[in-house]
Amino acid sequence: MFKGLAAKVYELSGENVYLCYQCGMCSGSCPLVSVMDIPPNQVIRMIQLNMEEVLDSKTIWICASCYNCTIRCPRGLDPAKIINALRNIKMRKGISVVNLRKIPKVEEYPQLALVAASRKLMG
Ligand code: SF4
Numbered sequence: 001m002f003k004g005l006a007a008k009v010y011e012l013s014g015e016n017v018y019l020c021y022q023c024g025m026c027s028g029s030c031p032l033v034s035v036m037d038i039p040p041n042q043v044i045r046m047i048q049l050n051m052e053e054v055l056d057s058k059t060i061w062i063c064a065s066c067y068n069c070t071i072r073c074p075r076g077l078d079p080a081k082i083i084n085a086l087r088n089i090k091m092r093k094g095i096s097v098v099n100l101r102k103i104p105k106v107e108e109y110p111q112l113a114l115v116a117a118s119r120k121l122m123g
């Protein structure tokens, strides 16, 4: 049905990015948008346009999966799920965002935080 990045996102999330009409509600609702390099609505637009460089954005790692955007999207889309799909696409390339071995004094961090970080940030 879809091609390129939109097809991969659909396969992993079941979300049809072409439903997005760029109202910006997701970005307006996002508590972390000020520290993202690309706001969530633009992330979705880049998927529509098959712009693979979206996979290099910091946004996909900054998203906290809080689902504010998801409950407010007037098109019933789930941007949090879409962003999670992008993380999975990136990690399937075997790319890790953090290397636990390079964190100084790793034993001083809470184990729960390390496990959560490794699940989210390591390929
Ligand atoms: S809220 Fe929904 S329709 Fe609006 S820009 Fe975000 S994803 Fe697209």
Ligand code: SF4
Pocket (backbone or CB within 6 Å): 026, 029, 030, 031, 032, 033, 040, 062, 063, 064, 065, 066, 067, 068, 069, 070, 079, 080, 083
């Ligand atoms: S799920 Fe991610 S993109 Fe959506 S509002 Fe929360 S932090 Fe922002």
